[in-house]
Structures are given as structure tokens and as C-alpha cells.
Amino acid sequence: MPFVMLMTKVCAQSEIRTNDTLHSIEAKDTLPSDLYLSDKQTIKHYQEILEKTNNQLSLWMNPYAIFIASLGVLFTILAIVVAFTIYRQGKEYKNLINESIKKHKIALDKLITENKLQLENSKANLDRMIEEYQLKLDSAEDKAKKAHILSFLRKLEEQKEFIDTKIREQKHSGSDKKDFLERTPIKNNTRFYVKIKLNSPVQAFTIYMGIIASDEKLYWLGFSGNTKSKPFKNQEEFTQHKIYNSEEIIINENIMDNFRKGFSSIDIHPKLVEKIRVRGDSMDLREIIFNYKIII
Numbered sequence: 001m002p003f004v005m006l007m008t009k010v011c012a013q014s015e016i017r018t019n020d021t022l023h024s025i026e027a028k029d030t031l032p033s034d035l036y037l038s039d040k041q042t043i044k045h046y047q048e049i050l051e052k053t054n055n056q057l058s059l060w061m062n063p064y065a066i067f068i069a070s071l072g073v074l075f076t077i078l079a080i081v082v083a084f085t086i087y088r089q090g091k092e093y094k095n096l097i098n099e100s101i102k103k104h105k106i107a108l109d110k111l112i113t114e115n116k117l118q119l120e121n122s123k124a125n126l127d128r129m130i131e132e133y134q135l136k137l138d139s140a141e142d143k144a145k146k147a148h149i150l151s152f153l154r155k156l157e158e159q160k161e162f163i164d165t166k167i168r169e170q171k172h173s174g175s176d177k178k179d180f181l182e183r184t185p186i187k188n189n190t191r192f193y194v195k196i197k198l199n200s201p202v203q204a205f206t207i208y209m210g211i212i213a214s215d216e217k218l219y220w221l222g223f224s225g226n227t228k229s230k231p232f233k234n235q236e237e238f239t240q241h242k243i244y245n246s247e248e249i250i251i252n253e254n255i256m257d258n259f260r261k262g263f264s265s266i267d268i269h270p271k272l273v274e275k276i277r278v279r280g281d282s283m284d285l286r287e288i289i290f291n292y293k294i295i296i
Contacts (some may be wrong), residue, residue, distance in 0.1 A: 172288055173278050179275050195291040196248070201226075202245070203226060205290075209277075238261070
């Protein structure tokens with residue numbers, strides 16, 4: 001009996017433990033299921049984060065991206081090098097230009113000095129020759145000889161007038177006008193000195209001065225050759241005509257006197273020569289050489 005009761009008691013306790021174990025297992029299979037699902041979602045989100053991170057890391061380490069970044073760095077370095085090179089070359093080029101200007105200025109100053117010395121020597125020689133021939137003229141008794149010396153003296157005087165660098169030479173052909181800017185003030189003794197080289201003694205020409213007067217208007221004072229002998233005159237132009245019959249023409253006129261002669265009816269006076277105008281022959285179209293200067 002006691003053994004049977006003992007076995008019965010042991011079996012009962014074993015059944016109770018077995019039931020408790022089953023209940024425990026069922027509880028584990030039912031209650032933590034939400035927690036299990038939550039862990040799966042967490043793992044899924046974590047995987048997504050890892051995938052995105054890996055993708056970003058792979059993008060940074062992409063060879064194409066590295067190539068583009070390298071090109072950017074290379075272009076930046078090249079831009080800096082080019083900018084520095086341009087700056088250096090520009091500075092060297094500027095220094096080279098300055099040195100060249102200095103050398104040319106020295107050469108030009110030397111040339112001007114030499115020309116001035118030559119001009120002074122030429123003027124001195126002409127003055128000496130004029131003085132010598134003036135003495136010969138005074139001592140000459142023969143009329144023909146005096147006339148010859150006087151003609152030579154006049155040529156020397158003309159040559160003296162054209163010896164400086166203010167002589168301007170212009171070439172022109174045909175009757176169409178050609179203007180040249182002058183801008184020279186006029187005083188009481190200002191003269192208009194012209195030497196004209198024609199191709200024949202009958203070739204026609206005209207040379208004008210465009211003069212600004214005290215009323216601020218433009219007037220034309222002209223000298224014409226080999227067309228007629230009477231002057232042309234209106235309110236804005238006064239041109240004197242003459243038949244020269246020579247291939248070389250010399251005009252040496254006081255501007256103030258000729259302006260008063262042409263525009264005496266108007267209460268004005270000339271202020272400055274604004275421009276020079278030349279015309280050639282309408283038939284003989286060969287080129288005419290005009291040498292002129294305004295002597296103040």
C-alpha cells in the first residue's frame with residue numbers, strides 16, 4: 001500500500017509538472033508572437049538602412065565619380081597655372097613695350113636733334129649766301145647782271161621760306177575738291193606761302209584757305225591759276241585768278257590783306273585757317289604737287 005500510494009503520488013506530481021510545462025510552452029508560442037513580428041520589421045528596416053548606406057558608399061567609390069572629381073581638380077589646377085602664365089606674360093610684354101618705347105624715344109630725340117642742327121646749318125648757309133649776293137647786287141653796275149642777281153636772290157628767299165619742317169605736301173588730280181585740316185591762327189603779318197608743281201604751263205589749279213572769321217562763319221580765300229584773270233567773289237568766297245604760264249607757281253600772300261580785299265563790305269576779321277582745299281584741272285588729270293605752309 002504504501003508503495004502504491006507513493007507511486008500514485010509521484011505520477012500525479014509528474015502529470016502536474018507536465019501540464020505546467022505544456023502551459024509554459026503554449027504561453028511562449030502565443031504571447032511573444034507580437035514581439036517576434038516587431039523584431040522582423042526592425043530587422044527589415046535595418047537592412048534597408050544598410051542597403052542605402054551601401055549604395056551611397058558605392059556611389060562615392062564609383063570610378064566615374066572619381067574620374068569627374070579628378071577632372072574638376074585638374075581643371076582647377078590648370079586654370080590657376082594659365083592665369084599665372086598670362087599674368088607673367090602680360091607683365092613681361094608690358095615691360096618689353098616700355099623698353100621698346102624708351103629706345104624709340106631715344107632714337108627719335110636723337111633724330112630731332114640732328115634735324116634741328118641740319119636746319120640751323122642750312123639757314124645759316126642761306127643767310128650767308130643771301131648776304132653775299134646782296135653785296136654783289138649793290139656793287140653790280142650792269143643792269144642785266146643786276147636782274148640776274150636779283151632773280152637768284154628771290155629764289156634763295158623762297159628756298160629759305162621752305163627750309164623748315166612745317167612744309168606740307170599734298171598731291172591731287174582732277175577738279176574734285178580735297179580738304180586738309182589746318183587750324184592755324186591768323187595775325188596781322190601771317191602769310192600764305194605756296195609752291196605748286198604743274199605738269200604743263202597751262203594746267204589749271206586752285207588752292208583755298210577755309211577761314212573762320214570773327215562772326216564764327218567759314219569763308220573761302222582762294223588762289224587759282226590758268227583759267228581766267230578776273231577774281232570771283234560772293235558773300236562766302238573770294239578767289240583771285242591769274243594766268244601763270246609756268247610749271248612752277250609761287251604764291252606768297254598776306255592773309256589779312258587779302259581777306260580785307262575780298263570781304264571789305266563785311267565788318268569782320270579772320271581768326272584762324274580752319275582747312276586747306278585744293279582742286280586740279282578738269283581736263284588734264286595728271287597729279288599736281290601742292291607744297292604750302294602758313295607763316296605766322
